[in-house]
Amino acid sequence: MNKIVECIPNFSVSKEVDPEVYQTLVDTGNSYPGVTLLDVQTDGSHNRCVFTMVGAPEKIEEAMIGLTKIAVEKIDMNKHHGQHPRMGAVDVVPFVPALNMTIEECVELSKRVAERIWSEVGVPVFLYEDSATSENRRNLAKVRKGEFEGMPEKILEEEWAPDYGERKIHPTAGVVAVGARMPLVAFNVNLDTDDVEIANKIAKAIRASSGGFKYCKALGIKLEDRGVAQVSMNMVNYEGTPLFYTYEMIRVLAERYGARIIGSEVVGLLPAKALIDCAEHYLKIENFDCMNQVMEYHLIGKE
Secondary structure, eight states: OOOOOOOOOOSOOOTTOOEEEHHHHHHTTEEEETTEEEEEEEEEEEEEEEEEEEEOOHHHHHHHHHHHHHHHHHOOOGGOOOSSSOOOOOOEEEEEEEEEEOHHHHHHHHHHHHIIIIIIOOOOOOEEEETOOSSGGHHEOOOOOOHHHHHHHHTTSSOOOOSSOOOOOOOTTTTTEEEEEEEOOEEEEESSOHHHHHHHHHHHHHGGGGTTTOOOOOEEETTTTEEEEEEEEEESSSSTOOOHHHHHHHHHHHHHHOEEEEEEESSSSHHHHHHHHHHHHHHHHHHHHHHHHHHHHHHOOOO
């Protein structure tokens, strides 16, 4: 049976800040036979774009190497500014099992791509999540800490030698994290305040590393173009911690600080069940069977 893998590379460029480089990456992503570029998200405040690609593992591998070469050639991290933490021109490359793929196969794919990024492009690579070579490298936030500006010193620390490459960052492209993981939902909630400290306090209360929800990573940022604070989250297991858990907690905490939720957003694609679970919760549907009661699942099959 055919194997399909999902790849969601994050590049440190946006359509709003550098439309030419952004478009070059999009055109490159669309140029590989056997690879479908399902979605591209771009944000000027974050100065970042997120691709969602699917295809056979060998096709995705070639596309990712090609995109990396373009990004390293075109993006200079010494000139990059954005609200989102970042450490490289290609900041992170996760591989996610989609169809007839196991997480173990995604780990092997991530290691092949990581080795080629170093050997063919010259950018040091850290392996993270299920591909991590040590427990302290599983969490992307720990790997990325220090960002591009602090990475030259960090990479010299005993415990932070790259998994592939020398103890020296690429002078313009920095470093990259490559790994395998289960589906992640990038979920952001915007507040009717420009006080980023409120978003920071809420993020600290809900993220796992501070004692909050187990599968939630969160930080507070300010969207300069809109003048609002945002609680930006990565939900690494949307079934273990549903989206409505964090949404409701943000709502309660925001009210404590005199703020309100004005909207939320999903960055990139997400499994339908993540939203269906929210609908089931808020509509208080009793005895709901997602796989048997959602019409589209019958149309596409249950594989």
